[in-house]
Amino acid sequence: MPADRIRTTCNRDCPDACGILATVEDGRVVRVQGDPDHPVTRGFLCERTNRDYPARLYDPERLRSPLLRRAGGFVPIDWEEALDRVAERMLTIRAESGGAAIFRYRCGGSLGVLKAVTDAFFDRFGPVSVKGGDICSGAGEAAQELDFGAAEANDLFELRNAAAIVVWGRNLFTSAVHQIPLVREARARGARVALIDLVRHRGADLADLFLQPNPGSDAFLALALSRRLLDRGAWHPDAGAWCAGLEEHRRLVASRTAEDWLAPTGLPAAALDELAGFFAAGPAAEPVSILLGWGLQRRANGGAAVRAIDALAAVTGQIGVAGAGVSFYCGRRSAFTLDFVGPVEPPRRLLEPLLAEELDTAGDPPVRMVWIDAANPVAMLPGSARLAAALRRREFVVVVDSFLTDTAQCADLVLPCATMLEEDDLCGAYGHHWLGLQRAVVPPPEGVRTDLEIVRGLARRVGLAEEFDHPVEEWQRRALSRVAAAGASLAELRARGAVRNPEAERVVFAGRRFRTADGRARLLKEAPSAIPATDEEWPLYLTAVSTPSSQGSQAVFQRRPGPPEARVHPSAAGGLGDGARARVVSPHGELEVVLRHDDRLHPRILRMDKGGWRSAGRAANALIAPRATDLGGGACYYDERVNLVPPAGPDPELPV
Ligand SMILES: Nc1nc2c(c(=O)[nH]1)N[C@H]1C(S)=C(S)[C@@H](COP(=O)(O)OP(=O)(O)OC[C@H]3O[C@@H](n4cnc5c(=O)[nH]c(N)nc54)[C@H](O)[C@@H]3O)O[C@H]1N2
Ligand SMILES: Nc1nc2c(c(=O)[nH]1)N[C@H]1C(S)=C(S)[C@@H](COP(=O)(O)OP(=O)(O)OC[C@H]3O[C@@H](n4cnc5c(=O)[nH]c(N)nc54)[C@H](O)[C@@H]3O)O[C@H]1N2
Numbered sequence: 001m002p003a004d005r006i007r008t009t010c011n012r013d014c015p016d017a018c019g020i021l022a023t024v025e026d027g028r029v030v031r032v033q034g035d036p037d038h039p040v041t042r043g044f045l046c047e048r049t050n051r052d053y054p055a056r057l058y059d060p061e062r063l064r065s066p067l068l069r070r071a072g073g074f075v076p077i078d079w080e081e082a083l084d085r086v087a088e089r090m091l092t093i094r095a096e097s098g099g100a101a102i103f104r105y106r107c108g109g110s111l112g113v114l115k116a117v118t119d120a121f122f123d124r125f126g127p128v129s130v131k132g133g134d135i136c137s138g139a140g141e142a143a144q145e146l147d148f149g150a151a152e153a154n155d156l157f158e159l160r161n162a163a164a165i166v167v168w169g170r171n172l173f174t175s176a177v178h179q180i181p182l183v184r185e186a187r188a189r190g191a192r193v194a195l196i197d198l199v200r201h202r203g204a205d206l207a208d209l210f211l212q213p214n215p216g217s218d219a220f221l222a223l224a225l226s227r228r229l230l231d232r233g234a235w236h237p238d239a240g241a242w243c244a245g246l247e248e249h250r251r252l253v254a255s256r257t258a259e260d261w262l263a264p265t266g267l268p269a270a271a272l273d274e275l276a277g278f279f280a281a282g283p284a285a286e287p288v289s290i291l292l293g294w295g296l297q298r299r300a301n302g303g304a305a306v307r308a309i310d311a312l313a314a315v316t317g318q319i320g321v322a323g324a325g326v327s328f329y330c331g332r333r334s335a336f337t338l339d340f341v342g343p344v345e346p347p348r349r350l351l352e353p354l355l356a357e358e359l360d361t362a363g364d365p366p367v368r369m370v371w372i373d374a375a376n377p378v379a380m381l382p383g384s385a386r387l388a389a390a391l392r393r394r395e396f397v398v399v400v401d402s403f404l405t406d407t408a409q410c411a412d413l414v415l416p417c418a419t420m421l422e423e424d425d426l427c428g429a430y431g432h433h434w435l436g437l438q439r440a441v442v443p444p445p446e447g448v449r450t451d452l453e454i455v456r457g458l459a460r461r462v463g464l465a466e467e468f469d470h471p472v473e474e475w476q477r478r479a480l481s482r483v484a485a486a487g488a489s490l491a492e493l494r495a496r497g498a499v500r501n502p503e504a505e506r507v508v509f510a511g512r513r514f515r516t517a518d519g520r521a522r523l524l525k526e527a528p529s530a531i532p533a534t535d536e537e538w539p540l541y542l543t544a545v546s547t548p549s550s551q552g553s554q555a556v557f558q559r560r561p562g563p564p565e566a567r568v569h570p571s572a573a574g575g576l577g578d579g580a581r582a583r584v585v586s587p588h589g590e591l592e593v594v595l596r597h598d599d600r601l602h603p604r605i606l607r608m609d610k611g612g613w614r615s616a617g618r619a620a621n622a623l624i625a626p627r628a629t630d631l632g633g634g635a636c637y638y639d640e641r642v643n644l645v646p647p648a649g650p651d652p653e654l655p656v
């Protein structure tokens with residue numbers, strides 16, 4: 001049988017939105033490879049998609065029928081019955097308690113923009129309660145919106161114009177692989193590169209300078225740097241033209257010496273001087289690009305950290321000119337016309353990082369029903385056990401997923417959905433500005449439906465067919481309606497796979513004109529707070545971050561019984577050997593782990609993989625207390641303090 005190669009786009013929660021060529025043989029996807037014609041991702045996919053994705057489609061544990069909770073277990077039921085039951089519950093609850101009694105939650109299972117049709121459906125049906133804040137990038141986005149009026153980034157290829165690049169807390173090799181060639185290219189041209197991270201990961205090989213500050217101290221590092229540059233006369237002499245509140249910010253920076261600001265970072269003054277060397281003085285200073293990572297803003301002071309870095313770029317003039325800027329997030333949805341969503345003010349927002357408590361305490365009306373799609377919050381939000389319990393206390397929980405995840409295990413009804421290779425959609429990226437067409441390379445298996453089909457089925461049952469019972473192509477055209485005439489039409493995407501967002505600027509805030517009311521940047525005014533300090537009882541910060549081999553909780557190993565691996569610097573192992581069994585204990589729970597020594601880590605962190613399932617004894621999030629960041633309703637994922645202790649009993653696998 002000849003093989004077909006079909007072009008599509010990866011919709012996983014990742015900055016890259018890679019161009020994919022999927023090979024189909026006998027109606028089955030046998031291989032996915034990078035599309036060499038994609039201008040950014042150029043024929044290369046990461047291991048979690050390249051190696052694992054086809055197997056995900058044919059995984060024997062994949063759900064192929066709706067499942068209804070009955071007598072403590074699940075029984076398969078047909079789709080007609082499943083959708084009838086959901087519609088009936090939704091109508092009853094709305095009639096009795098209003099739309100606010102239904103809570104709808106979506107996270108990063110798919111970045112396909114047509115997932116917004118489900119948002120629109122719940123808006124129109126209710127409106128219902130939705131999440132507030134954003135555990136992923138909430139603090140950083142809110143900070144940049146405050147400072148610059150928008151969280152937007154330069155075109156990725158602007159790195160070619162940078163004389164220096166500061167990778168500030170971003171792990172390119174794990175989370176943004178397609179930025180590596182550009183950083184390499186810049187270096188080959190003579191640009192200097194710095195990496196600021198808690199881990200001397202592979203990204204350090206790309207860097208001339210590596211700084212390993214104390215966890216959660218980036219705001220202080222930025223202020224120390226700013227003070228050093230102020231002392232050297234390296235603030236831009238015209239900064240007042242584009243910065244509002246410059247004098248107040250200057251007073252803040254000048255309120256401590258560079259050494260005093262630096263103290264919480266634990267770094268030597270020589271390191272600060274080296275970093276300061278990246279920022280030369282005056283209007284003719286060479287451009288510095290800051291690639292701002294996500295990790296440093298998932299902290300109690302994460303918003304302040306991003307604001308301090310934004311201010312540093314603003315006062316030195318390192319923004320709004322070619323090759324400079326603080327790039328955090330590309331507006332991945334901005335090209336799309338999603339006018340079918342809202343503007344509807346939801347009756348209530350439940351703060352995402354505190355979801356369990358919010359579900360339990362919301363009153364008038366209480367939350368009776370929960371609908372979750374494209375998310376596994378029990379594994380992925382802090383406070384796993386509490387969230388599982390809060391879900392089980394609801395009257396009716398529906399989870400739409402392809403697997404019986406930790407979250408689906410808390411459902412009353414599970415609806416099996418298609419994967420990204422089985423449905424049509426559109427994608428934007430948050431690491432570059434190309435739009436991609438996502439295609440159903442193969443149809444979903446028998447018994448499985450796409451999210452859009454599920455919404456259409458429900459819409460027919462609740463009197464919203466006219467608005468929602470439309471084919472996918474119609475939604476695609478609608479989403480592209482504004483940019484189609486400028487070259488990003490459906491036909492163009494079908495022909496080329498990826499098209500640059502015609503509205504995206506190459507240099508964001510060009511001419512240092514910001515999207516704030518008066519066009520000027522806003523600068524941090526108050527000293528940042530410190531994150532909770534470690535002490536003898538709780539000596540380490542649990543740092544469960546992305547791992548190259550898993551997208552969130554989706555890799556097979558994440559659901560296999562633990563113990564998971566935990567890594568610490570050898571000096572932090574408390575006498576426990578490399579390979580030993582141990583327990584990680586927090587004030588909120590404990591987890592058995594296999595310990596690994598790793599001298600690349602900051603001695604005050606304990607590194608684990610994010611995404612382990614609670615039901616497999618792997619969930620780092622079971623140890624983390626729900627806490628919100630200072631801005632934007634993010635989650636303080638990496639502030640939880642833990643202790644590493646010997647295992648509870650004798651280890652059966654080791655000689656006692
Ligand atoms: N392989 C893989 N890639 C992914 C994902 C995945 O699950 N697996 N998830 C995706 C998601 S959801 C997102 S939002 C994106 C980006 O999400 P992340 O994968 O979280 O992105 P990074 O920006 O690399 O941020 C993590 C880095 O921040 C560092 N860090 C943590 N705390 C601090 C701190 O206080 N200071 C400093 N300087 N550094 C700190 C960590 O050591 C780590 O290197 O990645 C996506 N990419
Ligand atoms: N400890 C710790 N926890 C973290 C993080 C961390 O760094 N440390 N990072 C956080 C971040 S940045 C994020 S964004 C979140 C991610 O949190 P989630 O988005 O909840 O994480 P995933 O594990 O990717 O779960 C997505 C689920 O959606 C399903 N899915 C995939 N495609 C579709 C689809 O098209 N339709 C439907 N209905 N379902 C689909 C998948 O099977 C999967 O079960 O995790 C957060 N959790």
Ligand code: SF4
Nearest residue numbers: 010014017018046049
């Ligand atoms: S997960 Fe990210 S890097 Fe991997 S194939 Fe998808 S878009 Fe590309």
Ligand SMILES: [Mo]
Nearest residue numbers: 013108136137
């Ligand atoms: Mo994320």
